[in-house]
Amino acid sequence: MIPFVLLFICILFLGDSFTSTLKCKLGCWERFGLAYGLGLAIFTFGTFFSSLLGAPFSKGTLLLVLLICLTVIWCFKTKSRIGLNLRIRWNKPRLPMIILGAIILLVVLSSLFDSVVRPIYTWDALAIWGTKGKAIFSLGSVQAVKDYGAKPYYPLNIPIAMAVFYYFGEPFVKSIFSLYFVAILMVFYGSLKRCGCGYVASAGTLMLAVTPFVFFHSTIAYANLPMAFYYMASVIYLYQFFRDNNRSFLVLSSILVGVGCWTRAEGLIWLFPNLVVLSIYALMRKQWLDPILYLAPILAFFLPWSVFSHYITGARSPYASSALQSVRQLFTLNLETAYIWDILRYFYRQIFIKENWSVVHRVLGWGYVWPFFFCILVLYCTRIRKYSYLLSIMGLDILALFSIYYTVAISGGLYRVLEVGFNNSFNRVTLYFFPLILFQTMLLVSDDIQRWGSKT
Amino acid sequence: MKKSKPALVSTVRRVRYILMLIVFVVVFVLHVQGGLHLILGRLVQDLRELGSSYDEKMKRRWGRYYDFMCFIQENTPEDANILFPPQSSLYPRVGNLGLNSYFLLPRHLHHGNQQVLRNLRPPVYVVIYKEFPPFKVEGSRIMKDSENGLIHYRPKP
Numbered sequence: 001m002i003p004f005v006l007l008f009i010c011i012l013f014l015g016d017s018f019t020s021t022l023k024c025k026l027g028c029w030e031r032f033g034l035a036y037g038l039g040l041a042i043f044t045f046g047t048f049f050s051s052l053l054g055a056p057f058s059k060g061t062l063l064l065v066l067l068i069c070l071t072v073i074w075c076f077k078t079k080s081r082i083g084l085n086l087r088i089r090w091n092k093p094r095l096p097m098i099i100l101g102a103i104i105l106l107v108v109l110s111s112l113f114d115s116v117v118r119p120i121y122t123w124d125a126l127a128i129w130g131t132k133g134k135a136i137f138s139l140g141s142v143q144a145v146k147d148y149g150a151k152p153y154y155p156l157n158i159p160i161a162m163a164v165f166y167y168f169g170e171p172f173v174k175s176i177f178s179l180y181f182v183a184i185l186m187v188f189y190g191s192l193k194r195c196g197c198g199y200v201a202s203a204g205t206l207m208l209a210v211t212p213f214v215f216f217h218s219t220i221a222y223a224n225l226p227m228a229f230y231y232m233a234s235v236i237y238l239y240q241f242f243r244d245n246n247r248s249f250l251v252l253s254s255i256l257v258g259v260g261c262w263t264r265a266e267g268l269i270w271l272f273p274n275l276v277v278l279s280i281y282a283l284m285r286k287q288w289l290d291p292i293l294y295l296a297p298i299l300a301f302f303l304p305w306s307v308f309s310h311y312i313t314g315a316r317s318p319y320a321s322s323a324l325q326s327v328r329q330l331f332t333l334n335l336e337t338a339y340i341w342d343i344l345r346y347f348y349r350q351i352f353i354k355e356n357w358s359v360v361h362r363v364l365g366w367g368y369v370w371p372f373f374f375c376i377l378v379l380y381c382t383r384i385r386k387y388s389y390l391l392s393i394m395g396l397d398i399l400a401l402f403s404i405y406y407t408v409a410i411s412g413g414l415y416r417v418l419e420v421g422f423n424n425s426f427n428r429v430t431l432y433f434f435p436l437i438l439f440q441t442m443l444l445v446s447d448d449i450q451r452w453g454s455k456t
Numbered sequence: 457m458k459k460s461k462p463a464l465v466s467t468v469r470r471v472r473y474i475l476m477l478i479v480f481v482v483v484f485v486l487h488v489q490g491g492l493h494l495i496l497g498r499l500v501q502d503l504r505e506l507g508s509s510y511d512e513k514m515k516r517r518w519g520r521y522y523d524f525m526c527f528i529q530e531n532t533p534e535d536a537n538i539l540f541p542p543q544s545s546l547y548p549r550v551g552n553l554g555l556n557s558y559f560l561l562p563r564h565l566h567h568g569n570q571q572v573l574r575n576l577r578p579p580v581y582v583v584i585y586k587e588f589p590p591f592k593v594e595g596s597r598i599m600k601d602s603e604n605g606l607i608h609y610r611p612k613p
Contacts, residue, residue, distance in 0.1 A: 103488075103492070107492075107495055110495050110496075110498070110499050110502075113499070113502055114498060114499075114502050117502045117505050117506060118502065118505065118513065119510055119513055119514060121513070121514065121517040121518070123555065126554075126555055126558040127552055127554035127555040127557075127558065128554060130558050131554055131555075131557045131558040131561070134558060134561055135557070135561055135562075138561055138562060139561075139562055147564065148554075148557045148561065149554050149557060150552070150553070150554030150555075151554075170510075203484055206488060207484060207487050207488065207491075209491075210487065210488050210490075210491025210492055210494075210495060211487070211491060212490075212491055212494050215491065215494070215495055219498070367486075367487045367490055367491055368483045368486055368487040368490075369487065371483075372479065372480075372483040372487075375479050375483075376476065376479070379472055379475060379476055379479070380472075380476075445476060445480055448472075448473055448476055452473055
């Protein structure tokens with residue numbers, strides 16, 4: 001237990017040191033959340049590089065990687081005269097906040113307890129992530145993923161993290177995902193509190209924590225939740241950049257998307273909504289360099305993995321050829337309208353008819369968040385302009401989701417996804433931008449509550 | 457007349473605020489109550505599993521498939537090459553090499569036919585499962601039960 005806690009503290013310290021070099025003004029909740037997500041990703045990326053240089057996957061190598069990462073960051077910090085920031089501002093919470101906080105803590109502890117009690121048991125968690133993590137751990141090399149585990153073109157952030165945590169036993173491996181759940185809640189709360197009011201932020205965080213599908217994902221070992229963390233945080237900090245025009249948030253957002261690409265293969269698809277909206281913003285403000293600045297950290301994370309995947313494991317992602325085919329169809333206007341209708345019907349069923357907002361909450365549902373979002377959007381349709389960038393990103397996310405299904409459809413697999421028991425695929429993909437929907441809803445609610453609160 | 461317009465706007469905003477509060481409170485209560493109900497249900501399940509061993513938990517989730525993987529693990533050396541049936545509706549679990557690898561690491565698992573079998577480096581095993589293998593394999597049989605087991609492939613020189 002003690003070595004695990006020590007490693008966890010080191011990862012937090014690494015992540016927080018890295019975030020502080022960007023000079024973003026962040027609250028303590030956001031700092032902790034980002035420290036875990038970024039610290040773990042930098043650590044796994046460093047381990048991946050050490051393996052490319054021929055170092056075996058061992059305790060010694062891991063310690064060396066951690067020391068090198070910390071030394072590099074601290075050299076940079078010293079050169080840029082950024083000191084150690086251990087100050088945490090703490091306001092005395094009021095009773096309603098304490099009650100909401102206690103319920104959130106209970107949910108978080110339930111998730112951690114579940115990861116300790118239940119082994120990794122779900123299909124993809126075993127076949128893809130668990131097998132790769134176990135192979136790296138037991139064979140002592142990152143290149144073991146070439147021979148073991150399904151989908152060799154999936155990036156290695158989560159398998160390497162799992163391999164590291166295998167040193168402490170299987171319950172600790174699953175806790176990676178519960179800790180990502182905590183990180184999501186922390187970043188969500190911190191950023192919502194910064195943009196709105198504390199009560200609404202607490203209520204929104206509790207709603208996110210008890211959303212059946214989000215909680216469910218914190219207890220199974222799929223990479224969707226970590227990817228959701230990176231994507232959600234990247235959009236929130238991009239939105240912060242649009243609000244303040246502070247480039248440190250742009251760089252932070254870009255790094256988070258880059259880490260997303262290092263977490264799941266479809267990370268690149270979710271880069272496009274951000275990039276398109278950022279390009280429009282840059283065009284309107286004549287800040288031409290911003291999109292290029294945004295792409296640089298993403299390529300730094302994506303390219304090494306991409307080269308490794310193509311030339312060392314020999315894995316080719318099937319998505320690229322299908323995507324090219326759908327783009328070709330789009331340009332020749334040779335779209336399959338039957339597929340489009342089928343996909344739209346499927347979306348409608350998933351959002352409005354299936355278990356998502358039925359009175360009985362099923363494990364795979366989103367609870368009442370979708371109808372809540374639509375109600376609030378209708379009520380505050382006059383304020384849409386204020387949040388046009390954030391809403392545009394979400395609109396493009398839905399378009400990206402549609403494109404994914406269309407791409408699957410033209411490659412012949414649509415009916416497998418829609419009909420043959422792949423019912424949770426919609427929820428798994430929407431998980432990436434679903435917290436943003438709640439975030440946007442809470443921003444609108446918070447605006448009005450603050451306005452009327454200040455009047456009274 | 458001019459004064460009534462701001463008053464109307466203010467009333468609309470007030471009504472909207474009240475409506476929003478009602479929607480917010482109703483959704484919040486329903487959502488949190490439903491979510492907590494689910495989480496507490498799962499917590500109760502977890503508490504029941506607290507005394508079970510890893511094998512018992514996995515057996516509860518994966519049933520006979522887990523038993524079969526344990527059987528293969530016990531009866532093959534770590535450097536074995538093992539031939540499995542192809543992944544299809546007939547063999548959704550046993551045909552999934554990624555899934556099997558989790559339980560059988562560091563053994564090398566393969567799909568294929570007689571040609572593939574001949575090219576594998578010994579020790580080589582072939583899984584007997586339902587209708588697999590559909591071809592004749594020379595070697596000794598190690599059976600788990602009357603239908604499932606392994607063949608230790610030893611071709612005649």
